[in-house]
Amino acid sequence: MKLSRFAALSSTLLLGAVLAFTGAGQAQAAENAALDYVALGDSYSSGLGSGSYDSGSGDCKRSSKAYPSLWAAANSPSSFAFTACSGARTGDVTGGQLGPVNSGTDLVSITVGGNDAGFADVMTTCVLQSEASCVARVNQARSYVTNTLPGQLDSVYNAISAKAPAAKVVVIGYPRFYKLNGSCLVGMTETERGAINGAADHLNDLLAKRAADHGYSFADVTGPFTGHEICSSASWLHSVSFPIGESYHPTAQGQSGGYLPAFSSAV
Helix, strand or coil, rough: CCCHHHHHHHHHHHHHHHHHHHHHHHHHHCCCCCCEEEEEEEEECCCCCCCCCCCHHHCCCCCCCCHHHHHHHHHHHHEEECCCCCCCHHHHHHHHHHCCCCCCCCEEEEEEEECCCCCCHHHHHCCCCCHHHHHHHHHHHHHHHHHHHHHHHHHHHHHHHHHHCEEEEEEECCCEEEECCCCCCCHHHHHHHHHHHHHHHHHHHHHHHHHHHHHCEECCCCHCCCCCEECCCCCEEECCCCCCCCCCCCCCCHHHHHHHHHHHCCC
16 A cells, blocks of 8 residues: 555656656747747858758858757747858958847847958968968967957947847857867877867857857857867868868768757757
């Protein structure tokens, strides 16, 4: 008899837990469904490197496998505007991507800053030139991030807040590119790889600080990408690849396994 009562009590508690969990999930889904969502930014938001590009997006390379598309497909927001574009800098966001952002916008995501700091030129220098040239170019980019990029980010963030003062804004960072002492036996030196990783950390630190200063959330992707960098056994990033523009960008798995969870946790 005692066992029966215990079993009944356990079943009741389990059922209650299941119902509570299900209810919470349904409430979250309903909340997300009521959102008007706009995805801004550069190639890390557009999905360059993940394939399945929207033919109508042209050189912007917006992909159905990019984290904004994946989040929208899973959460069915009331509206979804995807204006992120490959190659975008801060001025491109303020000058050409903010059209859908308005007072009714509830959620905004953005990755931007890497192109302003000269990411593509850094990687080209490090691939083609000497270690000394690579480190010097990385240090030049770090100086830009320290001295010039903060004001450019402020311009973007202020513009978003002016158009959508009630929106939740999630600023998303960039991964470290290399697993140090990994499986890469040719190509860049460990010194070069370490310098590039350090520059990514430096950029992320600035993005996190500027986001916090504007009351925005920051989603750090370095954790999800740990163990999936270039030179790891399961990279979620393209190394030098063809098409060449996809080099050093997340694969489809990098978008779904790295960017999507980081963004979802911040929403």
